[in-house]
Amino acid sequence: MSEATSQKIPVTVLTGYLGAGKTTLLNRILSENHGKKYAVIVNEFGEIGIDNDLIIGADEEVFEMNNGCICCTVRGDLVRIMDGLMKRKGKFDAIIVETTGLADPAPVAQTFFVDEDVQKNARLDAVVTVADAKWLSDRLKDAPEAKNQIAFADVIVLNKTDLVTKAELAEVEARIRAINPYAKLHRTERCSVALADVLDRGAFDLDRILDIEPDFLNADDHDHDHHHHDGHDHHHDHGHGLKHYHDEDMQSLSLKTDKPLDPNVFMPWLQNLVQVEGGKILRSKGILAFHDDDDRYVFQGVHMMLEGNHQRKWKDGEPRQSRLVFIGRELPEELIRTGFESCIVS
Amino acid sequence: MKEFTPAPDSTSIVSVTDRVKPVTLGMGVTAVHFLGPRAAFVGAEENVAFVDSQGEIGTVAVHSGGILSVASDGKRLVMGGDDGKVVSLDPKGEVTLLATDPKRRWIDAVALHPDGAFAWSAGKTAIVKSGKEDEKSIEVPSTVGGLAFAPKGLRLAIAHYNGATLWFPNMAGSAEFLPWAGSHLGVTFSPDNKFLVTTMHESALHGWRLADNRHMRMTGYPGRVRSMSWSAGGKALATSGADSVILWPFASKDGPMGKEPAMLAPLQARVSVVACHPKNDIFAAGYSDGTVLMVRLEDGAEILVRRNGTPPAAAIAWNAKGTLLAFADENGDGGLLEL
Numbered sequence: 001m002s003e004a005t006s007q008k009i010p011v012t013v014l015t016g017y018l019g020a021g022k023t024t025l026l027n028r029i030l031s032e033n034h035g036k037k038y039a040v041i042v043n044e045f046g047e048i049g050i051d052n053d054l055i056i057g058a059d060e061e062v063f064e065m066n067n068g069c070i071c072c073t074v075r076g077d078l079v080r081i082m083d084g085l086m087k088r089k090g091k092f093d094a095i096i097v098e099t100t101g102l103a104d105p106a107p108v109a110q111t112f113f114v115d116e117d118v119q120k121n122a123r124l125d126a127v128v129t130v131a132d133a134k135w136l137s138d139r140l141k142d143a144p145e146a147k148n149q150i151a152f153a154d155v156i157v158l159n160k161t162d163l164v165t166k167a168e169l170a171e172v173e174a175r176i177r178a179i180n181p182y183a184k185l186h187r188t189e190r191c192s193v194a195l196a197d198v199l200d201r202g203a204f205d206l207d208r209i210l211d212i213e214p215d216f217l218n219a220d221d222h223d224h225d226h227h228h229h230d231g232h233d234h235h236h237d238h239g240h241g242l243k244h245y246h247d248e249d250m251q252s253l254s255l256k257t258d259k260p261l262d263p264n265v266f267m268p269w270l271q272n273l274v275q276v277e278g279g280k281i282l283r284s285k286g287i288l289a290f291h292d293d294d295d296r297y298v299f300q301g302v303h304m305m306l307e308g309n310h311q312r313k314w315k316d317g318e319p320r321q322s323r324l325v326f327i328g329r330e331l332p333e334e335l336i337r338t339g340f341e342s343c344i345v346s
Numbered sequence: 347m348k349e350f351t352p353a354p355d356s357t358s359i360v361s362v363t364d365r366v367k368p369v370t371l372g373m374g375v376t377a378v379h380f381l382g383p384r385a386a387f388v389g390a391e392e393n394v395a396f397v398d399s400q401g402e403i404g405t406v407a408v409h410s411g412g413i414l415s416v417a418s419d420g421k422r423l424v425m426g427g428d429d430g431k432v433v434s435l436d437p438k439g440e441v442t443l444l445a446t447d448p449k450r451r452w453i454d455a456v457a458l459h460p461d462g463a464f465a466w467s468a469g470k471t472a473i474v475k476s477g478k479e480d481e482k483s484i485e486v487p488s489t490v491g492g493l494a495f496a497p498k499g500l501r502l503a504i505a506h507y508n509g510a511t512l513w514f515p516n517m518a519g520s521a522e523f524l525p526w527a528g529s530h531l532g533v534t535f536s537p538d539n540k541f542l543v544t545t546m547h548e549s550a551l552h553g554w555r556l557a558d559n560r561h562m563r564m565t566g567y568p569g570r571v572r573s574m575s576w577s578a579g580g581k582a583l584a585t586s587g588a589d590s591v592i593l594w595p596f597a598s599k600d601g602p603m604g605k606e607p608a609m610l611a612p613l614q615a616r617v618s619v620v621a622c623h624p625k626n627d628i629f630a631a632g633y634s635d636g637t638v639l640m641v642r643l644e645d646g647a648e649i650l651v652r653r654n655g656t657p658p659a660a661a662i663a664w665n666a667k668g669t670l671l672a673f674a675d676e677n678g679d680g681g682l683l684e685l
Binding site: 074085091 | 391411413414529
């Protein structure tokens with residue numbers, strides 16, 4: 001992590017549908033003996049059971065940026081609050097932004113990419129989504145907001161697992177995975193998750209986009225063997241235990257190649273893709289191996305916003321493999337695959 | 347002004363850095379105003395530090411938290427804090443509590459009228475208190491970005507998302523909405539009461555000619571404009587946000603419509619604060635690399651007040667007579683210059 005990055009204050013975005021347990025998790029974070037001080041931006045005052053000077057009430061105000069990009073929205077209230085909070089730099093170690101149950105996480109995340117002043121002082125750490133094991137399956141059917149929050153998440157706290165049967169739990173997990181196979185998933189009762197699993201995740205840190213394998217391939221709470229995931233058919237090729245769903249409108253798409261990419265073709269393609277399809281693409285990430293380039297290139301994006309950089313030299317013996325992940329709604333899969341393949345140096 | 351004697355050629359720059367009385371405040375600073383003979387440096391949190399011409403420092407506690415907003419008329423400061431309080435500070439250092447938000451919300455913006463009326467905002471509500479009259483409040487469609495009183499009459503401009511609202515607090519139903527897409531943060535009236543200008547979340551200013559609400563788009567900044575200052579007599583509006591001071595012409599009845607701004611004092615750093623001299627056509631500007639310059643409007647001639655190599659300049663102000671200049675960087679290192 002660069003020095004400038006490490007000095008920026010980490011911001012955790014806490015989302016989750018109404019009643020999932022956001023406030024429970026927040027209270028846990030604040031009451032645990034971690035020796036850290038958090039500035040907390042909440043929507044409803046009074047639900048937090050902890051005395052803390054740095055609890056700030058916010059009205060979620062979603063502002064469009066005047067840059068001709070319709071999906072480029074920011075949280076105007078956050079811009080203002082971050083500005084005020086910076087006057088108290090040194091009085092807190094991290095910031096937690098709790099959104100309302102019906103919020104789209106994108107404007108919050110975009111605030112940290114678009115606003116120059118916010119970006120100078122703070123960095124988005126991760127989007128943590130609390131989900132209700134009992135009701136999430138229903139909400140995914142009738143509440144687009146709930147689906148957005150799952151799709152956007154870096155960490156999913158699947159809460160209230162004590163209120164469902166094993167079969168119901170398997171079902172809700174499978175539904176989550178159909179939308180977002182990449183988030184870290186933690187099953188909890190009363191949000192009892194280790195704080196290290198939700199805070200300081202570095203999910204938006206380019207230097208830490210090391211592992212973009214689907215989470216369930218790495219999860220140590222599964223005891224069965226996995227074969228490696230192939231790029232051409234996404235997350236429904238392993239028939240072991242878990243039921244598999246294909247969410248009708250929200251999916252993820254992963255692409256992979258062992259052949260080098262042509263940066264002069266790939267970059268314009270990616271930029272054009274997010275310009276044209278950015279409304280549908282919620283999150284994107286990639287590790288890239290370019291032709292005639294000994295450096296790994298990493299990028300990530302939120303809707304139309306992209307940031308990327310040469311990260312480090314490829315190590316000796318490390319396979320120079322390019323991997324991309326898109327999570328979004330009605331992703332034009334064939335178009336993306338064909339476009340990606342045209343970037344491969346033949 | 348006799349003191350302003352730049353070098354005759356452009357290759358060298360006259361420096362008055364050795365005449366600056368250094369000030370070390372040991373606190374983050376966000377603004378400075380003169381109250382009587384003393385400079386009042388407003389801290390990022392809790393305190394205001396008075397500095398007299400001898401460099402003597404006296405600190406006064408004003409808020410129990412961050413100081414979010416400040417306005418001054420030269421006779422007092424009015425400040426709003428994240429403790430939900432509106433307080434005033436007089437030149438003797440006396441603090442008066444003016445108002446407390448019942449929900450302890452942040453006081454995001456304050457404004458001060460020449461006749462002593464003051465205004466503040468919390469969330470979407472702006473409130474005016476004038477003399478012994480009851481407080482009057484107005485709700486705008488989104489959180490208030492900035493407040494400014496018109497130079498004449500009791501009229502308040504409220505900047506918010508998608509425009510600004512003009513309001514006569516003593517006249518029911520008088521709110522007039524001036525629309526312009528985007529988020530408006532700071533706001534100022536021209537001294538002749540003819541124009542209203544806002545700073546936007548985007549790197550731009552927006553203006554309205556109040557006679558006919560005609561729009562003035564003032565764009566092209568590389569960064570957000572955080573500091574604006576009217577030149578003596580209101581002939582120009584000097585602004586931060588670029589690597590030179592951008593001055594928009596306001597001398598004619600059309601203001602800057604169809605005109606190019608003047609761009610003075612370019613450096614390899616972003617202008618962070620600007621303050622025009624109250625009487626002469628001179629301004630002082632502070633930069634993101636800590637440099638402070640005095641600049642003549644007429645020809646852009648510069649005098650160096652402080653060298654670069656420090657945190658960004660965060661506060662700059664002249665006293666009412668224009669004989670003293672005070673400045674400080676973000677960390678509270680600054681100085682006083684007597685002219």
